[in-house]
Amino acid sequence: MFRSLSFLRLWTGNTASGLATWALPFILGLAVLERSLSAVDLGIVLAARTAGFLVAVPVAGVLADRYSRRGVVLWAGFVAGAATPLIAVGMGRSVVAMAVAAAVVGIGQGACRPAFQALTAEVIAEDRRQQANAAMTLAVRVTTLVAPGLTALLSQFASTSALVIGTGVLWLGAAMIPPRGTFAPAPATTRIRFFGEFADGLREARRHPWFLAGLGALTAVIATGYSATGVVLPLVSRDRYDTEAVLAAGLTAYTVGALAGAVVIARRRPKRQGWAALLGLGCYGFAPLSLLFPVHPAFVIAAYAVAGLGIELFNVPWFTATQREVEPGKLARVSSLDFLFSYGLAPAGLALIAPAIDRFGAEPVLAACAVVCFAAPAAAALVPSSRDFRATAPIKSV
Numbered sequence: 001m002f003r004s005l006s007f008l009r010l011w012t013g014n015t016a017s018g019l020a021t022w023a024l025p026f027i028l029g030l031a032v033l034e035r036s037l038s039a040v041d042l043g044i045v046l047a048a049r050t051a052g053f054l055v056a057v058p059v060a061g062v063l064a065d066r067y068s069r070r071g072v073v074l075w076a077g078f079v080a081g082a083a084t085p086l087i088a089v090g091m092g093r094s095v096v097a098m099a100v101a102a103a104v105v106g107i108g109q110g111a112c113r114p115a116f117q118a119l120t121a122e123v124i125a126e127d128r129r130q131q132a133n134a135a136m137t138l139a140v141r142v143t144t145l146v147a148p149g150l151t152a153l154l155s156q157f158a159s160t161s162a163l164v165i166g167t168g169v170l171w172l173g174a175a176m177i178p179p180r181g182t183f184a185p186a187p188a189t190t191r192i193r194f195f196g197e198f199a200d201g202l203r204e205a206r207r208h209p210w211f212l213a214g215l216g217a218l219t220a221v222i223a224t225g226y227s228a229t230g231v232v233l234p235l236v237s238r239d240r241y242d243t244e245a246v247l248a249a250g251l252t253a254y255t256v257g258a259l260a261g262a263v264v265i266a267r268r269r270p271k272r273q274g275w276a277a278l279l280g281l282g283c284y285g286f287a288p289l290s291l292l293f294p295v296h297p298a299f300v301i302a303a304y305a306v307a308g309l310g311i312e313l314f315n316v317p318w319f320t321a322t323q324r325e326v327e328p329g330k331l332a333r334v335s336s337l338d339f340l341f342s343y344g345l346a347p348a349g350l351a352l353i354a355p356a357i358d359r360f361g362a363e364p365v366l367a368a369c370a371v372v373c374f375a376a377p378a379a380a381a382l383v384p385s386s387r388d389f390r391a392t393a394p395i396k397s398v
Contacts, residue, residue, distance in 0.1 A: 006123045006179045007132060010116075013178035015139040017077065017112050020084075020170035022143050024049075024105075026151040027163045028087075034160060036092040045087070047347075048099035052106025054344050060111035061336025062197045064118055065329055070180045072115040072332075077175025080108025084168030088161040108171065110339070117335040121323035122181030133319045134266030137312055141258045201333025208325055210274060210389050211334070213380035214318060219341045220376035221284050227349030228369040229287045229304075232362055236291050236300075246297045250304040254287075257308025264309075265316040274389035277317040278377040283310025285373030288366045321389035 002008050025046060031037035037045075056076075064072040083104035090097035124132040154163055205211055237247035261280070270276035283306050290303035326334045356365050380386055 002135075007135075009177050009179045010120065010123050011132075011135055011139060013073070013077075013174045013176075014116050014136055015143065016170045016177065017109070017116070017174035018140045018143045019147065020080070020167040020174065021109055022147040023151055023170075024084075024087075024164070024167050026148050027155075027160060027167065030151065030155050030163070031091055031160045036160065037095075041095040041098070044095055045098050045102045049102040049106035049109070050347055052103035053110035054106075054340065056107040056110030057113060057336045057340045057344070058198060058333075059194075061114040061201060061333040062194055063111070064115040064332035065201070066197065068181070069115045069119040069122065069332065070178060073112055073119065073178055074175050076108045076111035076115065077171050077173075078108075079111070080105045081168045081171035081175060083108070084171060085165050088164040091161060091164070105171075112174065113339045114332040114336040116178075117319065117323070117338075118332040119178060119181050120319075121328065121331055123179060126324060129323055130269065130316060130320045131266050133316045133323075134262045134312075137315055137319075138259060138262040138266075141255055141262060141312070145252070145255045145259070198333065201330050201337065204327055204330040205334050205337055208385070208391055209383050210385040210391075211322065211325075213383040213386050214274075214278065214389070215338060215341055217278065217281060217376040217380040218314070218318075218338075219345050221281055221373050222342055223345045223349035224353075224369040225284045225288050225307075225373040226346060227353045228366055229291065230350060231353045231357065232288070232291050232366060233300075235362070240294060241297055246300060249297070249301045253301045253305040254308035257305035257310075258312045259308075260305075261309040261312030262316065265313055270317075272387050273317045273321070274386045275381055277314040277389065278381045278386065280310035280313030282374050282377040283307055283313075285370045288373065289370040292363060292366045292370065317389060325389070325391050 002011070028037060028042050028045060032039055032042050060072060060076065083101045086101035087098050087105070090101060120129065120132060120136070151163065154166075158166070205215075233250055234247050237244055237250070286303040287307040290300045322335060322338065323331065353365065385391060
């Protein structure tokens with residue numbers, strides 16, 4: 001894949017945006033350690049960034065189908081890059097200014113996601129998209145793995161404010177590096193109003209039962225299993241095993257498992273890709289299940305590795321099928337629904353899990369989450385078109 005200059009530019013731009021996204025929370029965490037930012041202020045800033053992301057995703061989906069996907073990536077990256085230094089300026093001075101700037105960065109981040117998904121389908125031929133998507137997600141997982149350590153290393157040579165500004169430089173790279181695509185937007189005279197175009201995206205999504213079923217399963221897994229383990233794993237590591245090592249090892253194992261999953265799915269194409277992908281998604285249930293019982297730490301670490309492996313065995317075929325099956329002129333809008341529901345409900349899950357644990361206890365909540373993680377993909381697999389993530393009728397190109 002990397003012999004193609006177009007893909008290399010696309011991959012580099014997408015990786016730059018991912019590194020900027022993942023590095024910012026760690027850098028601001030250093031500011032908390034330096035006492036230039038409080039933990040409450042950090043929460044406000046990151047919440048503002050998430051809010052900006054959620055607002056931008058559906059809007060960007062419409063814009064990326066209405067105009068050039070490359071143009072949306074360009075302006076989204078410039079917006080995020082221009083707003084990032086304002087976070088550094090507000091640090092230690094005004095949390096309101098930081099929050100506003102972070103919300104603008106979130107808007108740029110959210111605008112990039114559906115545009116990058118649609119741009120991938122333009123730049124990469126259909127028979128190579130699974131490899132391309134695997135390479136993209138591989139970059140995301142490597143970024144997740146190295147961002148904390150790289151941030152800590154760079155903090156020895158640069159101030160926290162300089163590191164924040166550095167993420168803005170990454171956003172500028174994400175804006176300028178990707179190549180131009182081949183998508184030709186509809187003439188302005190044929191366009192309808194914004195909400196009408198968004199509704200067209202909803203209708204296109206409804207035309208693919210496998211997409212609705214898979215999105216429902218993914219959303220359920222992220223809102224329950226991912227949120228529950230994010231809250232409970234630190235507590236279990238501290239209270240049951242009396243060490244932070246289990247927390248660190250579990251999160252590292254998840255990322256390493258995801259890396260392995262990306263490598264595997266880049267080379268193999270299961271006969272029934274949809275069922276295989278949903279089986280991989282269901283593997284996330286082993287993570288909350290491992291926290292439910294007083295098992296050896298090795299079982300917890302192994303469960304997280306399996307969960308990471310499974311999530312990439314789902315993600316890559318899922319993205320590839322969406323790029324293949326959805327009408328090209330509506331791909332960004334459908335992709336925006338994917339990000340809006342799957343990522344958008346994660347904060348809601350995190351917000352509800354902690355009160356649920358306080359009310360019912362960790363064990364019932366973990367058990368319920370494990371059941372949901374196993375049952376939701378199984379239910380999605382019952383939809384006939386989910387077997388191959390493929391429509392029953394041919395798609396008309398625009």
